Amino acid sequence: MDDISTSVLVGILVLMIAISAFFSSSETGMMSLNRYRLKHLVKNNHRSAKRTDALLKRTDRLISLILIGNNLVNILASAIATVVGLRWFPNYGLAITTIGLTLIILIFAEVTPKTMAALYPERFAFTSSWVLSPLMKVLFPVIWLINSISNVLLLLFGMNPKKAATSALNPEELRTVVNEAGTLIPRRHQDMLLSILDLEHVSVDDIMVPRNDIAGIDINDEWESILKQLAHTSHTRLLLFRDSIDDAVGFVHARDALRLLVKEQFDKTTLLRAVKEIYFIPENTPLNIQLGKFQRRKERIGLIVDEYGDIQGLVTLEDILEEIVGDFTTTISPTPSEEIHPQPDGSYIIEGTTNIRDLNKELGWALPTDGPRTLNGLIVEYLEDIPKSPVGMRIAGYPIEVLEIDNNAIRQARIMPQFYQNIELSQ
Structure with missing residues (x-):
């Protein structure tokens, strides 16, 4: 140089x-x-x-x-x-x-x-x-x-350079990506994507209509009573049974019933011929699996049964879709908002039949969901007894006061948000 x-x-x-x-x-x-x-x-x-x-x-x-x-x-x-x-x-x-x-x-x-x-x-x-x-x-x-x-x-050193690290995301990492998307993905779309990821953690039992609330027709009732129920029903499908839901016959579509009503010969025999076979669903089936089964079998409704074959409730395709996109405007059953009544003091009066998951989702609470599915069940499990009179307690940090009891079940309870934890309730 x-x-x-x-x-x-x-x-x-x-x-x-x-x-x-x-x-x-x-x-x-x-x-x-x-x-x-x-x-x-x-x-x-x-x-x-x-x-x-x-x-x-x-x-x-x-x-x-x-x-x-x-x-x-x-x-x-x-x-x-x-x-x-x-x-x-x-x-x-x-x-x-x-x-x-x-x-x-x-x-x-x-x-x-x-x-x-x-x-x-x-x-x-x-x-x-x-x-x-x-x-x-x-x-x-x-x-x-x-x-x-x-x-x-x-x-x-025990390393194989030909085995490249996978770039696939697990569900929790994908959840983080969705949450961190910010304005790139609208908030509603983010909620839908997160709901899809949650389907595997939610079972049909969490969203089912309990057997006591299933709308059905007893085929052994008087014919006039059956006709009145068909004419005034707000559901597209009705369960037919004999004396008890445990002896279910099948589902009848309201459209088929209306078509039969215009015929001159419409009786119980004709109605039974319009019944469709019942699709049974094992309890605790994850929603992502059940959604696939509904799609493959071309079904839209099914009855949930336990290990003994007893009917526990009813679930529809619409119920699963609502877990993803939110409630439809055509929903007939009571929504959580109709079961939750805000009070001037900041507390909420809530029906005992309210689903805990729906309650947490709507109010942003963290009541335990790994046990009973309704507020009534949560309180009864905590007390280990059915209360005979109004009583107060604190569950997961939320002060709860039982207000009304009827037929061995809690009809209404008052719940204060967690920032009211300084309120002392008698045990």
Whole structure:
């Protein structure tokens, strides 16, 4: 380098620092890319995205290429800087060069370009892919040799470099992604996506219509009474049974009943011929599984039975869909809002039949849901007895006061939100 002028060496040094900055920003940009957005762009035939994705499929080779380039230019820059430093400062050139070059590389070739690439990863990764792709082909023999040696060392430590870490998200990670989407996904759509993820944690028992609330027709009733029930029903499907729901015959669609009503010969025999076979559902079936079963069997309604075959309740396809999209405006059964009555003092008077999950969802509470499914059941389980008179307690930090009891069941209770915990209730 003695024959090369100092100005030329300085120019080469600046070029080496610029190339070092390129490799540094390329590494950060490639590693900071959103892989799911990259896959989306690849599916849309984005040329730069496809080229970048091809490089990222073998991350070990990409890192080797970047490090080879970065180390080569840094070492060359160090040698040039040493020569320039000794020419300018013969006595202290080495010390000044070491300190000065370190600061220059840190600022201009490392920190600044990497920060910029972290802020705009797509811009830097896609641009650098134009250079890295041909370099990968040119330097492939060197890269292969270095990777082979490196892979042997990794195997000695019990690591297999060919087994790339999976980028798949588990449900909890996907839930975090949805929550962190912010304004990219409307709040209502976020709620729907989260509800879909929750389907596997909710069973048909949590959303079923209890057997005592199932709307049905006793086929052994007087014919006039049956006709009146058919004419005034607000349900599209009715359960037919003999004397008791346990002796269920089947479901009849209101549309079929109306079609039969216009015929001259419409009696119990004709009505029974219009009955559709009952679809039975085992208790504790997760909603995601039941939704698939409804779809495969082309069913929309079923009766839930326990391990002894006793009917526990009824669930419909609409009930499962409401868990995802919220209540439909056509819902006939009482909604949680109709069972929850806000009071001027900030408390709530709630019907004992209110589903605890619906209560938590509507008011943002955290009453326990791993046991009884209704408020009545929760209180009875806590007291280990059916109260005979109004009584107060505290469950999961919520002060609760039983107001009305009827037929061995709690009809109404008052619940204070958790910020009313300083209110003392008699036990």
